[in-house]
Amino acid sequence: MTAAYTELERRFRRLSLLGEAAGILQWDMAAVMPDGGAGIRGEQLAELKVVGHEAIVDPRIADLLDKAERDESAALDPWRRANLHEMRRAWRHASALPGDLVAALSRTVSECEMRWRGARAANDYKGLQPLMQRVLDLTIEAARIKGQRFNVDPYDALIDEYEPGADAARIAAIFDDLAAFLPGFIERVLVRQAAAGPIAPLGGPFPAARQRALAETLMRAIGFDFDHGRLDTSHHPFCGGVPEDVRITTRWDEKDFTRGLMGVLHETGHAMYERGLPADWRLQPVGAARGMALHESQSLLVEMQACRSREFVSYLAPLAAQAFGGTGAAWGVDNLHRHYTRVARGLIRVDADETTYPCHIILRFRLERALIGGDMTLDDLPAAWNAGMKELVGIVPPDDKDGCLQDIHWPGGAWGYFPTYTLGALAAAQLFEAAVRAVPGIPAGLARGDFAPLMAWLRPNVHAKASSGTTDEILAAATGKPLGTDSFKRHLERRYLA
Amino acid sequence: MTAAYTELERRFRRLSLLGEAAGILQWDMAAVMPDGGAGIRGEQLAELKVVGHEAIVDPRIADLLDKAERDESAALDPWRRANLHEMRRAWRHASALPGDLVAALSRTVSECEMRWRGARAANDYKGLQPLMQRVLDLTIEAARIKGQRFNVDPYDALIDEYEPGADAARIAAIFDDLAAFLPGFIERVLVRQAAAGPIAPLGGPFPAARQRALAETLMRAIGFDFDHGRLDTSHHPFCGGVPEDVRITTRWDEKDFTRGLMGVLHETGHAMYERGLPADWRLQPVGAARGMALHESQSLLVEMQACRSREFVSYLAPLAAQAFGGTGAAWGVDNLHRHYTRVARGLIRVDADETTYPCHIILRFRLERALIGGDMTLDDLPAAWNAGMKELVGIVPPDDKDGCLQDIHWPGGAWGYFPTYTLGALAAAQLFEAAVRAVPGIPAGLARGDFAPLMAWLRPNVHAKASSGTTDEILAAATGKPLGTDSFKRHLERRYLA
Numbered sequence: 002m003t004a005a006y007t008e009l010e011r012r013f014r015r016l017s018l019l020g021e022a023a024g025i026l027q028w029d030m031a032a033v034m035p036d037g038g039a040g041i042r043g044e045q046l047a048e049l050k051v052v053g054h055e056a057i058v059d060p061r062i063a064d065l066l067d068k069a070e071r072d073e074s075a076a077l078d079p080w081r082r083a084n085l086h087e088m089r090r091a092w093r094h095a096s097a098l099p100g101d102l103v104a105a106l107s108r109t110v111s112e113c114e115m116r117w118r119g120a121r122a123a124n125d126y127k128g129l130q131p132l133m134q135r136v137l138d139l140t141i142e143a144a145r146i147k148g149q150r151f152n153v154d155p156y157d158a159l160i161d162e163y164e165p166g167a168d169a170a171r172i173a174a175i176f177d178d179l180a181a182f183l184p185g186f187i188e189r190v191l192v193r194q195a196a197a198g199p200i201a202p203l204g205g206p207f208p209a210a211r212q213r214a215l216a217e218t219l220m221r222a223i224g225f226d227f228d229h230g231r232l233d234t235s236h237h238p239f240c241g242g243v244p245e246d247v248r249i250t251t252r253w254d255e256k257d258f259t260r261g262l263m264g265v266l267h268e269t270g271h272a273m274y275e276r277g278l279p280a281d282w283r284l285q286p287v288g289a290a291r292g293m294a295l296h297e298s299q300s301l302l303v304e305m306q307a308c309r310s311r312e313f314v315s316y317l318a319p320l321a322a323q324a325f326g327g328t329g330a331a332w333g334v335d336n337l338h339r340h341y342t343r344v345a346r347g348l349i350r351v352d353a354d355e356t357t358y359p360c361h362i363i364l365r366f367r368l369e370r371a372l373i374g375g376d377m378t379l380d381d382l383p384a385a386w387n388a389g390m391k392e393l394v395g396i397v398p399p400d401d402k403d404g405c406l407q408d409i410h411w412p413g414g415a416w417g418y419f420p421t422y423t424l425g426a427l428a429a430a431q432l433f434e435a436a437v438r439a440v441p442g443i444p445a446g447l448a449r450g451d452f453a454p455l456m457a458w459l460r461p462n463v464h465a466k467a468s469s470g471t472t473d474e475i476l477a478a479a480t481g482k483p484l485g486t487d488s489f490k491r492h493l494e495r496r497y498l499a
Numbered sequence: 500m501t502a503a504y505t506e507l508e509r510r511f512r513r514l515s516l517l518g519e520a521a522g523i524l525q526w527d528m529a530a531v532m533p534d535g536g537a538g539i540r541g542e543q544l545a546e547l548k549v550v551g552h553e554a555i556v557d558p559r560i561a562d563l564l565d566k567a568e569r570d571e572s573a574a575l576d577p578w579r580r581a582n583l584h585e586m587r588r589a590w591r592h593a594s595a596l597p598g599d600l601v602a603a604l605s606r607t608v609s610e611c612e613m614r615w616r617g618a619r620a621a622n623d624y625k626g627l628q629p630l631m632q633r634v635l636d637l638t639i640e641a642a643r644i645k646g647q648r649f650n651v652d653p654y655d656a657l658i659d660e661y662e663p664g665a666d667a668a669r670i671a672a673i674f675d676d677l678a679a680f681l682p683g684f685i686e687r688v689l690v691r692q693a694a695a696g697p698i699a700p701l702g703g704p705f706p707a708a709r710q711r712a713l714a715e716t717l718m719r720a721i722g723f724d725f726d727h728g729r730l731d732t733s734h735h736p737f738c739g740g741v742p743e744d745v746r747i748t749t750r751w752d753e754k755d756f757t758r759g760l761m762g763v764l765h766e767t768g769h770a771m772y773e774r775g776l777p778a779d780w781r782l783q784p785v786g787a788a789r790g791m792a793l794h795e796s797q798s799l800l801v802e803m804q805a806c807r808s809r810e811f812v813s814y815l816a817p818l819a820a821q822a823f824g825g826t827g828a829a830w831g832v833d834n835l836h837r838h839y840t841r842v843a844r845g846l847i848r849v850d851a852d853e854t855t856y857p858c859h860i861i862l863r864f865r866l867e868r869a870l871i872g873g874d875m876t877l878d879d880l881p882a883a884w885n886a887g888m889k890e891l892v893g894i895v896p897p898d899d900k901d902g903c904l905q906d907i908h909w910p911g912g913a914w915g916y917f918p919t920y921t922l923g924a925l926a927a928a929q930l931f932e933a934a935v936r937a938v939p940g941i942p943a944g945l946a947r948g949d950f951a952p953l954m955a956w957l958r959p960n961v962h963a964k965a966s967s968g969t970t971d972e973i974l975a976a977a978t979g980k981p982l983g984t985d986s987f988k989r990h991l992e993r994r995y996l997a
Contacts, residue, residue, distance in 0.1 A: 018546035021539070022520055029523055033531070037727035038744025041519070041781075048516035052550060229535035246536025283539075 043111030087286030110414035117412035159417030201331035240271035270303030277464025297425025306433035312448035435480035541609030585784030608912035615910035657915030699829035738769035768801030775962025795923025804931035
């Protein structure tokens, strides 16, 4: 008999459904909501959060968890046991915080996110700072409480929400390794790319409607099913919704189609992970995506490993030429591939190429670690940002708009999230290397727009695993080793210096 | 001290926010959700409903209501006392039904609504019938339980959800009065309109984008604020969202702009009511719209009373001509006004003019009363529908698609809702008559697209009253009499036979 476990499944199903309702409201807020709806939307989201919070901290859940772990665990199959483990994890995070703090965080974050839009456009760091300070104070309060409760550093407690089991010390070691490798590597690539002469421009403008049509064609090639998802526009591209109804958003730039297009393919990688989660475990904690690093690995695997490969670009080039009426050598495979593998020291993280991107992340990791740890204040952020950019990327932002105001994450309350982007890039390289080793026909598939061989490998090895193991367990089973930097470095050297 | 009342306010605030979250999910389902999301959306909505249901039937609410009514009522000001009254009403409806039934209804209705879309397109009544039967059975079960509990007829218990205080006997009396008046009246109008010769056609096609632009201009004229609302497309036009973020939907027909445009103005009337609800009472039961009859009165007041008036059409005609490049007498005020006041015996309720519309409603009222009362079965519905159409409207549908399958209401679980359309039409005529009596400049305002005088009267007399009194109290205060048919008949005779 596993009565306690069964009752826990019923209760966590409700939590998942409440979370999904909030997810649709968040998509709506980003993609379609008029500005005047922001205030009440913040109240709606805060209330949903409090209702979910009250449901998980109900003393009955703690009793059920104790009972299931003590009396029923041995009778559970591995997935149910993993599910119980994930329930405990979710409970531990939720029960650490008082309901007032959860509600205040949700409300403040909604307000700060909306304010950030205007503040960024107006280059007004000082105008945003008081609200950011409230977000940061509440976040530190939450981190402090959780850190005490879990017996870890406050910042590690935040990271654990996004990437279970990760900690700042291991991340710092990985990032230091990259920080030792990348600057020299980037310099060599820049010299080599300069020597190759200028890349032919693609002209333009590129009407948004045509970009969208091409993007939809490529999404379908990857396997995206428009009966189970949408593509919309929003300020900051993201992948939301639920596995049966995945909501991708992007931005279209009529002067340059290459970025928006690749952004859509990136989000499609996220979407394929969600779509591939096991239907049998829908609405249970074990059935959810493992963590943000593995999630990002799926978007970066599609974008960086697959879609910026020479093979895929050979499929894309004629389609793009046809979509935009492009002719001549500029629209050939060689030149388009140079566009898609161009390395540059830039100010903006979301526009960064895969070699400089980790430098942006290392900067943010170091800054948020200091802010959460109390080693730095928001007064110092702009100057520290600029100093870090100079050190890691080699350039200095002329203003905060393209400096410390560029990301929604901190105003949005997502502290401890940034490192997962680069952990994901490392995992993507490691997984793609293993996939191609196991299925040598994958690159040839990409050259004809056929993602089926790649997805056929990813589905059982990553997507369908959901949260049945840790990130390292999933990676080790799929690639033979835990997360590391070797595959990523090999990938960069092969693509940029071979 | 009014501690119990204050705690009730806190708890009903949560219920409102949960309901609003569900409302956004419903808008999403109708306006943007891909079909593949329907199953899980039904689960999300059902769970939100169950969570709200559990919150309102919490025994603590019953205790608080008892205590507030017994000990605190005398200390409350009239709005708080009305709020307490509305809380009791909501509790009475919610606590009557077991949670299982509430969840089953929500889930079945979501499924049936989705199925209805395909069944209507395929003219497949038999295909929809089993699912409709499940909806009807669950609805009868709910009506029976509530009827016993409130000591009223089961169908009256359903009506009371949409139009508090209304009952089938009074509605039948009003509808019999109309049924005695309308057929003869319609016949006279048809003879007169036939004698006036054919109406000049407006040509076409009318691109959806231009219809939309014109609709937005008119919405702004009425007072719609796009910082606090949206206009989208959906299968069945409706007004959803929340007062700070009103979501109107419509359908565009490129062969005929007149219907879609008027549909938008109709929904704008609903939106103005929501926008005009008192901000001080947001999220409290007393702060919500009074009922569906008064809600429909606001849409029909804008559409039928204001926007189909000669005065408004004189403002509209040149704008429409400009929007679609129309020239000549067909686009003059006279001819456009003939389009907008044309009477015809038609099959489709939503396309019916204001003289035949009540006949469609009387049919539905009689049929659903019989279905809920067990005097008729779904097997008999198509034939009974066709017989009723012949009797009341004077024509017979060639198929169920344009017969008993045309409305989403029954598949959608909204039994007892239909009568409110015609109660609303009566209230609209009564309110507009009183408004013009009080502010004689209103028609001249409409002639220049200025709705400010009309809205300035409606806001304090209807919108801001919210649920502080009954429909009849609000109508009596605004017009000097409870709901009746006199103003409506006067309006019809003046517009169509003067």
